[in-house]
Amino acid sequence: MEKIKVETPFRPVFPSPAGLIVSADEKGKPNIMTAGEIFNIGLRNPCIIGIALRKATYSHSLISRTGEFTANLPPRSLLEKVDGIGMVSGRDGRDKFAEFGLHPLPSLSVKPPVVEECPVNLECRVLSVTVVGxxxxxxxxxxxxxVDADKLGENQRMLIDRMESLLYAEWEYYGIGEKLGNFGFSKGRDLRLR
Ligand SMILES: Cc1cc2nc3c(=O)[nH]c(=O)nc-3n(C[C@H](O)[C@H](O)[C@H](O)COP(=O)(O)O)c2cc1C
Structure with missing residues (x-):
């Protein structure tokens, strides 16, 4: 197959979740934004995620000030809300939770709430902020x-096939596809050094 050089790479790694980031002001008023740039960074002990925010977002200034946020992974049934929340800013005081019919649920470890309608909720304390482009x-x-109880299996593993996760790539939304196999199912498992 012929390879074509892409002149200006844009969001070249795909897909990523279309997630909902919640922050709160000093009085505790929550603000919610859509974010496609959510990454696993440190996998366990400590578990660390990354989110990439434009300086212009209200969420950027709230999280910079308070050092806390929650990341919430929505199901596909929330698609229209996820898209809408990513179109408008909370900077002018609008209440996007109320406007888009989502419910803030108190967090256990941080001030910003989580989104009740999302099956996966991550409460995060900021470790660092780095300017990257x-x-x-x-x-x-x-x-x-x-995690919602009906989406957690044995040994607290997430039941991915029940999540109905929402993915984002090239300005388009996708659902998660079929399961293709388990980690280490291939011949490579026998070949690896022990
Ligand atoms: C699918 C989607 C993904 C987005 N991903 C990001 C992102 O990763 N980082 C970012 O800064 N803005 C992202 N945005 C744009 C913000 O959601 C948007 O600027 C929002 O109005 C910010 O809200 P706020 O000003 O209340 O924080 C995304 C928007 C959509 C629709």
């Missing part, structure tokens, strides 16, 4: 993770 990278330690 057109976005700033916030690393957040996951102090508390909660």
């Amino acid at each position: 057109d976005h700033d990278l916030f690393l957040g330690e996951v102090l508390c993770m909660r």
Whole structure:
């Protein structure tokens, strides 16, 4: 197959979740924004995620000031709300929770609430903020993770096939596809050094 050089790479790694980030002001008023740039950084002990935010967002200024946020992974049934929340800013005082019919649920470890309608909720404390090109990278330690009971299996493993996760790539939304296999199912498992 012929390879074509892409002149200006844009969001070249895909897909990523279309997530909902919640922050809160000093009085505790929550603000919610949509974010496609959510990454696993440190996997366990400590579990650390990254989110990349433009300076212009209200969420950027709230999280910079308070050092806390929650990351929430929505199901596909919330698609229209997720898209809408990413179109408008809370900077002018609008209450996006009320406007888009979502419910803030108190967090256990941080001030910003989680989104009740999202099956996965991560409560994070900011470890660092790094200027990276057109976005700033916030690393957040996951102090508390909660998952809807019907989406958690044995040994607290997430039941991904029940999540109906929402993915984002190239200005388009996708659902999660079929399961193709388990980690280490291939011949490579026997080949690896022990
Ligand atoms: C699908 C989608 C993904 C987005 N991803 C990001 C992102 O990762 N980082 C970012 O800064 N803005 C992202 N945005 C834009 C923000 O959600 C948007 O600027 C929002 O109005 C910010 O709200 P706030 O000013 O209340 O914080 C995304 C928007 C959509 C619709």
